[in-house]
Amino acid sequence: MTSVRNKLALASLLHLFLGGVAFAQTAAQQGTISVGAGANAGQGQVVGVRNDADHGGIRLSESAVLHVGIGTETGYDTNVFFDKVNPVSSPILRLVPEFKLTNGHDWDNGNNPQTYYRLGAQLLYRQYLSDNEYVKAQNAFNPTIDGVIRFGSSQRTNVEITDRFGRYLDPPYGASSGNIDRIENLASIRLSLVPGGGRFDIKLGYTNLINRFLDDQLAFANNMAHDVTFDLSWKWFPKTSLFVQVSQGYVGYSRDQVRADAPREDSFPLRTLAGLRGLLTEKLAMNIGVGYANAFYQGAAAQSTGLDNVAGALEFSYAPNEFGEMILGYRHEIRNSPVIGNFYTVDSPYLNVRWMVGQRLSITGFGRYEARTFKGPMLERNDNFVQSGVTLDLFITKWLYAGANYTNTINRSDSGLASNPNAPGFDYARHLILFRLGLTY
Numbered sequence: 001m002t003s004v005r006n007k008l009a010l011a012s013l014l015h016l017f018l019g020g021v022a023f024a025q026t027a028a029q030q031g032t033i034s035v036g037a038g039a040n041a042g043q044g045q046v047v048g049v050r051n052d053a054d055h056g057g058i059r060l061s062e063s064a065v066l067h068v069g070i071g072t073e074t075g076y077d078t079n080v081f082f083d084k085v086n087p088v089s090s091p092i093l094r095l096v097p098e099f100k101l102t103n104g105h106d107w108d109n110g111n112n113p114q115t116y117y118r119l120g121a122q123l124l125y126r127q128y129l130s131d132n133e134y135v136k137a138q139n140a141f142n143p144t145i146d147g148v149i150r151f152g153s154s155q156r157t158n159v160e161i162t163d164r165f166g167r168y169l170d171p172p173y174g175a176s177s178g179n180i181d182r183i184e185n186l187a188s189i190r191l192s193l194v195p196g197g198g199r200f201d202i203k204l205g206y207t208n209l210i211n212r213f214l215d216d217q218l219a220f221a222n223n224m225a226h227d228v229t230f231d232l233s234w235k236w237f238p239k240t241s242l243f244v245q246v247s248q249g250y251v252g253y254s255r256d257q258v259r260a261d262a263p264r265e266d267s268f269p270l271r272t273l274a275g276l277r278g279l280l281t282e283k284l285a286m287n288i289g290v291g292y293a294n295a296f297y298q299g300a301a302a303q304s305t306g307l308d309n310v311a312g313a314l315e316f317s318y319a320p321n322e323f324g325e326m327i328l329g330y331r332h333e334i335r336n337s338p339v340i341g342n343f344y345t346v347d348s349p350y351l352n353v354r355w356m357v358g359q360r361l362s363i364t365g366f367g368r369y370e371a372r373t374f375k376g377p378m379l380e381r382n383d384n385f386v387q388s389g390v391t392l393d394l395f396i397t398k399w400l401y402a403g404a405n406y407t408n409t410i411n412r413s414d415s416g417l418a419s420n421p422n423a424p425g426f427d428y429a430r431h432l433i434l435f436r437l438g439l440t441y
Helices: 002-011 022-030 216-221
Strands: 065-077 090-102 115-128 140-151 158-170 180-193 200-213 223-237 240-253 270-279 284-294 310-321 324-336 343-357 361-376 379-395 400-413 428-440
Touching: 090 428, 200 216, 223 270, 240 284, 270 310, 284 324
Parallel strands: none
Antiparallel strands: 065 090, 065 428, 090 115, 115 140, 140 158, 158 180, 180 200, 200 223, 223 240, 240 270, 270 284, 284 310, 310 324, 324 343, 343 361, 361 379, 379 400, 400 428
16 A cells, blocks of 8 residues: 555646646646636536526525536546556546525626625535445545625726635545545635726736645645736727736645655745737737746755746637637646646647537537646656547526536656556546536526
8 A cells, every 4th residue: 555655646746737626726836827818728617507697596585596506427437547557447427516606697797786796616426336446445525615705896896805615535546545635725815906097907816725635645745825916907909908917926835744755845936927918800819928937946946947937828719709719829837846846847738619509509629738847856757748528518408408528638758656667647548438417597
């Protein structure tokens, strides 16, 4: 068991960035670039509880509406433990009850209450339908709870406070009865202000991320991250703006358990970005930014140099009509690495497509490639990570939907454990197929 856990610890960073929470984590920890709409492309979406107060729901008062839903997903996982040599497959069943309590729309035509709130939860239970004892040990309850409160009825002038808490119990790298067990809390507050005639748009935000592993073998990676971001844009043309963005962060490790083979060092990530965002035509938007980034690690940690310190992003969004949108983009950035080395640079092109056929069929496809270079004292490791998928959801009625999802994940690394170059988590391919049926009201 100890050797398996050591493999898990050395390889587990990959898993942290495979899920939908990866974007939020890196945004708080290392200043992930965000230049506008579509910055979260490729992370997928959850179909279920509707996004506003006009579609069903249980009206609790004149303004408060409770939306509820439950979904079931059945399918097949071809590589539960991310193992190239001895992949273990299994049928899978997921049950996803969810709810949302709100008093209005996320944003609509401006008819929002002066104080808007939303509180929701997804209570995902996962069960593998297998006789393998190691696989059955991965059955888990992974709840997420999130909320937002916004003061100010304007989409552009308001104060917004958000929080999301989640517990994530995921399979380890290599067949074992152990798990990667962690909790995460992401909280933020943001002030949006449009003074004068609206030519300037000012945003000031603070984000706090707590990331804690509940496995003693990974306690050395427990950390808390803080990030303060200032964003100023000037409306150069009626629908196009020049912007400047500055972000200063701090990532501190808790020192719950110190490991000589994986020393953790605090850092002060800085990011500056300047560029252009807005509409090129009525259907085509562009967001482009370039700047300087550095993590400023303390102690003997490897420091970023040369092209590592270039932050850049280019994104095009095309919406031919109200039924569809395509987002094509590229990023170069630095991300904090809580387990392997100290940080890693990433070059990532991505594509995301969403389309509605009629009023009932939703089609979503995405793909992204990440060239990751991990760096630390006496370490340089290169990974090539590819993930793609497609989702179809058919709303049979306003409250009943059916769908299917396919996700393909591949990783190739030039590094492995010296004693076992075929250790799980370095090179693997995984296919996940899910069929779902759900109710939403």
